[in-house]
Amino acid sequence: MKILVINAGSSSIKYQLLDAKDGCALASGIVERIGDDMGSLTHKGFIGSANEYKEKMECPFPTHREGMHEVVKLLVDPEKGVIKDHSEISGIGHRIVHGGERFYAPVEIDEDVLQGIRDVIPLAPLHNPGHVIGIEVAMELFPGVRQVAVFDTSFHQTMEPKAYQFGVPYELYEEFGIRRYGFHGTSHKFVAREAAKYLGKPMEECNLVTVHLGNGASLCAIKNGKCYDTSMGLTPLGGIIMGTRCGDIDPAIIGFICDKKGMSVSEVEHMLTHDSGLKGICGSNDLRDIHTRIEEGDERAVLALEMATHRVRQFIGSYFFELGRVDAVIFTAGIGENDPEYRAKTCADLENFGIVMDKDKNWNWDRTPSAISADESPVKVLVIATNEELEIANDTVAVLGL
Numbered sequence: 001m002k003i004l005v006i007n008a009g010s011s012s013i014k015y016q017l018l019d020a021k022d023g024c025a026l027a028s029g030i031v032e033r034i035g036d037d038m039g040s041l042t043h044k045g046f047i048g049s050a051n052e053y054k055e056k057m058e059c060p061f062p063t064h065r066e067g068m069h070e071v072v073k074l075l076v077d078p079e080k081g082v083i084k085d086h087s088e089i090s091g092i093g094h095r096i097v098h099g100g101e102r103f104y105a106p107v108e109i110d111e112d113v114l115q116g117i118r119d120v121i122p123l124a125p126l127h128n129p130g131h132v133i134g135i136e137v138a139m140e141l142f143p144g145v146r147q148v149a150v151f152d153t154s155f156h157q158t159m160e161p162k163a164y165q166f167g168v169p170y171e172l173y174e175e176f177g178i179r180r181y182g183f184h185g186t187s188h189k190f191v192a193r194e195a196a197k198y199l200g201k202p203m204e205e206c207n208l209v210t211v212h213l214g215n216g217a218s219l220c221a222i223k224n225g226k227c228y229d230t231s232m233g234l235t236p237l238g239g240i241i242m243g244t245r246c247g248d249i250d251p252a253i254i255g256f257i258c259d260k261k262g263m264s265v266s267e268v269e270h271m272l273t274h275d276s277g278l279k280g281i282c283g284s285n286d287l288r289d290i291h292t293r294i295e296e297g298d299e300r301a302v303l304a305l306e307m308a309t310h311r312v313r314q315f316i317g318s319y320f321f322e323l324g325r326v327d328a329v330i331f332t333a334g335i336g337e338n339d340p341e342y343r344a345k346t347c348a349d350l351e352n353f354g355i356v357m358d359k360d361k362n363w364n365w366d367r368t369p370s371a372i373s374a375d376e377s378p379v380k381v382l383v384i385a386t387n388e389e390l391e392i393a394n395d396t397v398a399v400l401g402l
């Protein structure tokens with residue numbers, strides 16, 4: 001059973017065609033710079049087989065429609081295509097960043113749901129408009145194929161008001177829905193379930209802290225299998241220090257910069273989103289570069305890593321208090337999966353809190369879901385590779401009852 005997963009951004013479309021039975025990707029790729037003078041499409045087909053191939057084409061994609069059209073052509077190409085025609089696709093799952101308070105679970109898309117996603121655009125102006133276009137184009141190009149929306153926010157909808165309300169006038173919540181929503185829910189849910197399997201416990205009995213560290217990054221406190229708290233807020237700008245995003249800062253800083261630099265609020269927001277975080281501190285947002293620069297003696301790179309891991313430790317510590325008992329801390333995503341030094345710094349000297357690391361296991365993690373803590377560690381530390389596309393495909397199958 002083949003499921004197409006689509007993640008349509010403002011100027012890009014990421015896609016993956018998966019076989020939902022074994023979870024293997026058959027084809028994947030990305031259309032980039034939609035709307036620019038020149039765009040690109042990178043496509044991989046027959047992934048994991050002897051016929052695997054990769055190709056990249058450069059041409060303008062004026063809108064998402066042309067981009068998606070080209071993807072469909074590649075998928076059904078008589079020679080290089082992985083399927084014969086649309087009828088082989090059993091369902092389409094769309095990643096949707098923001099579901100507001102309405103969407104607390106994945107849902108089949110109809111006109112009412114599409115309108116619901118449009119209604120949340122004020123809360124996610126950079127993401128939801130692209131998702132809406134992606135759905136509209138997919139409906140046009142795959143007539144008759146049922147589609148499902150899977151929201152980054154929905155896993156976090158189990159938070160209680162004490163965790164999701166901000167200390168601002170309550171009317172702002174009532175009028176505009178200003179509250180903590182949290183993101184990366186698909187990834188937090190996926191790795192939490194994998195962790196429960198690893199621990200040999202039902203998910204409903206697991207207390208976990210999941211640490212998703214990609215370019216965007218967030219933590220989640222999971223109590224009895226449900227989200228209890230999370231680090232991102234109204235938008236994916238809040239929480240820990242990220243590649244280019246500032247995370248939590250004193251809110252007065254924004255007005256202060258506007259005054260001192262004569263910048264508008266939206267200019268400051270742009271700076272806090274694209275030129276802050278690790279990049280703002282040391283000029284690089286990629287941990288691989290940062291480690292190289294640390295080896296070369298770059299003090300700003302040292303500071304950036306110290307600050308980022310310090311902040312993650314603060315969140316893990318507060319979640320230990322919130323949860324009372326923790327079965328495991330789970331690292332995932334680009335940094336979480338690939339950076340043993342980041343993990344070691346984050347978990348150093350926590351023996352009194354039940355975290356005992358195993359240096360060898362941490363530095364030699366072999367990509368299977370497994371512990372990097374010592375066997376005697378009361379709290380396990382796990383590394384589990386995330387797979388948001390597979391989670392979306394599984395949700396699509398479940399919602400459509402396939």
Ligand code: ADP
Nearest residue numbers: 213214215216285286287288333334335338339
């Ligand atoms: P996103 O999906 O949010 O764009 P990813 O989860 O792919 O991000 O993570 C990307 C980040 O992972 C990179 O910016 C880099 O900092 C980090 N990363 C990737 N590979 C490595 C590695 N081998 N060592 C350290 N960090 C890595």
